[in-house]
């Protein structure tokens with residue numbers, strides 16, 4: 275289909291008209307169970323009444339003022355994030371990549387302000403995804419995102435995923451920080467073990483490095499804790515978040531300790547839109563729900579039940595599914611056929627999922643998903659995998675007949 279849009283996306287030929295909780299309703303009236311949640315963004319599903327109310331109320335009062343003035347709702351959201359995490363201070367952005375840019379700049383500035391401007395390099399992991407700006411594609415290191423965009427931004431040293439010995443070997447007198455996703459999302463739901471995360475903390479401490487976690491996808495409840503680092507019992511110095519915190523409103527944040535942020539004084543960084551009153555109203559409303567008693571327990575219990583169902587489904591379809599991975603509501607099926615084919619088969623069953631690297635199909639439902647909806651998704655996944663298997667089994671016969 276020809277379009278006035280820059281063709282950087284291979285879009286499925288469906289448009290949605292509205293959403294209700296975990297469901298999306300297409301323009302032709304068909305209902306889809308949404309296990310993509312706009313790539314882990316619609317944390318509270320679609321048209322959540324509390325978010326709609328917060329956005330409408332704010333829209334009638336004030337949208338934008340710039341950061342040249344006080345924004346009380348932003349202060350409140352920052353205080354709530356600080357109270358709920360390791361952090362002492364928050365910088366709001368409009369996206370994940372900008373939250374990472376702020377994190378990278380903060381780490382470099384920290385070392386520079388401590389008298390070590392030569393310490394600007396950051397150790398990252400293969401398969402990482404940190405965004406699409408020039409610095410974040412360099413941090414991610416994926417050749418397909420770097421190709422053709424000129425010289426790669428200097429200062430990222432990439433080591434194999436989860437390889438702590440390699441990370442240790444990569445530390446040099448120029449190293450400023452280590453940057454990692456506790457669970458790689460785009461990379462294929464690759465879980466960094468709690469032990470590996472603890473070793474990264476130790477490595478950072480031993481060498482005067484800052485530990486930066488990219489929780490843009492894992493954060494805001496997705497793994498059953500407010501943030502994934504909590505599973506490992508350690509804390510980062512800097513953390514980038516986005517996706518779920520806005521529930522669909524574009525926003526992100528860079529959280530940090532006072533020490534890590536000590537180089538970030540007035541004027542050294544900024545944003546026109548970040549932290550505007552509309553975004554802050556929605557962010558506070560998302561936290562109202564996610565921090566309410568029982569909400570994280572709900573994610574853990576529905577996630578565990580779903581994982582058990584998927585494990586037995588994966589066992590029943592060994593010719594398509596090789597492995598089930600992930601935590602709570604951040605799950606992945608590593609497939610033996612192209613993940614795009616599996617996503618298409620799920621879509622035929624009116625279930626939306628998202629392909630990722632490492633041959634994985636990601637399942638990222640809204641965090642408000644009910645047990646019944648999760649069970650319904652499992653049935654649809656089972657049915658789609660069954661049909662895929664039949665097609666695979668039929669293929670040699672079909673080939674032989676021609």
Ligand SMILES: *Cc1c(COP(=O)(O)O)cnc(C)c1O
Nearest residue numbers: 369370371403404405459490491
């Ligand atoms: C999506 C994502 C980003 C980039 O976020 P944008 O809002 O697309 O810039 C960065 N890191 C991780 C882990 C992500 O999943």
